[in-house]
Amino acid sequence: MLTHARRANLVAGFAIALLLPLMGCGSGDGKVSILLTDAPGDGVETAVVTISQIYLQGGDEEGGRVVLRDEPVTVSLLDLANSTSELVSEAVVPDGDYSQLRFVITGGYLETKNADGSTSIFATSNNYAGLPEGAVVAGQLHMPSYGSSGLKVKFDEKLTIEGEQKILLVDFDVAQSFGKEAGNSGRWVMSPVIKAAEVTASASITVEVKLGAGVVLPTVEGTAVTLADFHAVLINDAGSRETLPLTDENADGTFEATFKFLIPGTFQVDVESPASVSISTTPGDPVTVQLASGRDSTQAFVVSGAQPQ
Missing domain, CATH: 2.60.40.10 (Immunoglobulins)
Known part of the structure; x- marks a missing residue:
């Protein structure tokens, strides 16, 4: 069972800024850009994820999906401390209501510092492509369903795109989102804690x-x-x-x-x-x-x- 208590040796956070520019792109369409950022932390040496797809989900769970990016990108989160990296640039999005932003995450690894000063690597698989050459994997990093249905970022209110500027900031708190599974399994589990606000209000x-x-x-x-x-x-x-x-x-x-x-x-x-x-x-x-x-x-x-x- 995953414990959700705050862990002193795992303090980091990253935020995802979703930008919808002021200029529309014609009748019935808007544009979306996505920036990724992270905050510095203690105890984590490396945190890497591979994002294979990013999409908006319409208000109806059965449809209304708009893919913003389907080219995989591997991101080293801790390299983004207090800065940003562009993931999506002005993707065309039909006007309408959207209930969720989703990130399909197909792999990742975490390197943590041990009490004796050494480090251990936990990865989604021993052959995860994002691992550094020669890396020795000590245990599994489990990301339940994020490679299929995707990591869901829910909006407090439906996101309505009508060509005007709307900017959202999605804060993924790594300190609260990764934990070691109880017992002696040696497995870490990703269970994201996420907040969202307008970036104009950040x-x-x-x-x-x-x-x-x-x-x-x-x-x-x-x-x-x-x-x-x-x-x-x-x-x-x-x-x-x-x-x-x-x-x-x-x-x-x-x-x-x-x-x-x-x-x-x-x-x-x-x-x-x-x-x-x-x-x-x-x-x-x-x-x-x-x-x-x-x-x-x-x-x-x-x-x-x-x-x-």
């Missing part, structure tokens, strides 16, 4: 961190610690944790990191210092951020104290 959270007046970061073992050694942390309402390094691109003393392609909701924002340093911040972290539709958010922290651990 947003980003920027974390800003600077030193307070008179605060100096310590020197540890002869090396001066800087804010470039810190990370911004984002935790979604499902408990998935993402981290990004802080950078000061304009050299103004304020270090920043931006989490992109977020579905509106409640997030916890935190600042993570190196293990060798203990800090206090104003405001104290973590901070709860309610991300509203279509509104980017910035959360600023001031380091008010720092000392070596």
